[in-house]
Amino acid sequence: MSADTVEQVPLVYTHGKRLAPGAPVSAIVWLGDEAALALGDGSVRFAGVHGERVRIDAHHGVILSAARHPDGAALLSGGDDGRVLRVGGDGTVTELGAFGRDWVGGIAASARSKLIVAAAGAVATVWLPGAVKPSHSYAFPSTVGGIALDAKGLRLAVSHYGGAALLYPKSAQSSRFALKWAGSHLACTLSPDCGYLVTATQELGLHGWRLPIGADMAMSGYRAKTRSFSWDRRAKWLATSGDARVILWPFDGKTGPMGRKPNLTGARGALVTTVTFHPAQDILAVGYADGAVVLARIDDDNFIIVDEPSGAGVSALAWNDAGTMLAWGDEDGGAGLLDMKVRA
DSSP, X not given: OEEOOOOOXXXXXXXXXXXXXXXXXXXXXXXXXXXXXEETTSEEEEEOSSSOOEEEEOXXXXXXXXXEOTTSSEEEEEETTSEEEEEETTSOEXXXXXXXXXXXXXXXXOTTTOOEEEEETTEEEEEOTTOSSOOEEEEOSSOOOEEEEOTTSOOEEEEETTEEEEEOTTOTTOOOEEEEOSSOEEXXXXXXXXXXXXXXXXXXXXXXXXXTTTEEEEEOOOSSOOOOEEEOTTSOXXXXXXXXSEEEEEOOSSSTTTTOOOEEEOOSSSOEEXXXXXXXXXXXXXXXXXXXXXXXXXXXXXXXXXXXXXXXXXXXXXXXXXXXXEEEEETTSOEEEEETTOOO
């Protein structure tokens, strides 16, 4: 482990600080009031608005996925070196699993069920509560495109070529509810109440299923692949990236977005790359392909610029649990922190 001070320069928004982690930011996970930045050089940067910033060398290659460990005190990371690691802010690095040449493209974890799930190749592997080694795994007919746990951490969604599947990951013998639809299914998300499963598709759109009956729904019209999803706190809206505006699909009512048009917000002329809802307010943080970060509202096109365009696409964006701090990072190794508690 090495500790060093992160370069800080003035940020457009007066209550923020710019950071320079020095490598593309793959993901951001908050641990209390400190953000853990998973980076493209295999290291993890811990940073806060106040206090020392620390870098920990973890993976031998790019970090591809990350989540907060169920204990709340560490980052879980998956890399193209085929390893799943627990990285603590104190500098400890613990290997939880190794999958050879298969990249660890997805990680999901739940503070409620204490489960950890990682996707490598065509296999999803589960760690039961407290386990430091894999407990069991599920094989699929093709490479796993995405994984997601519901709000309680009891049901697991896995997307792959030809559709998706739902399982109860605590059991190695869990039955599978197969949801079929032709084509490649990439990232996926489950609504908090597990009433809907939505996947991003190779064909620049979304495909969804209303659960438990499995009714199909298609959501098209995107300019690029959707790589970022976010549900609002009431599970009424699903915000998605992949277009020149944030596309917000309505999921209230008995049939969700079926037969309904989405709301659109955050139009700036640049492609939306990342979205994340505030945990307690109707505010959406949005990152763009030109590097800008804004705060937008659901029902209109008014927004506040947090960071001006830098030319490097925003690759990660996350609120802390209290919604008092926002962190973001880009593809060229830039990053920033916004402290919402500060008043001008």
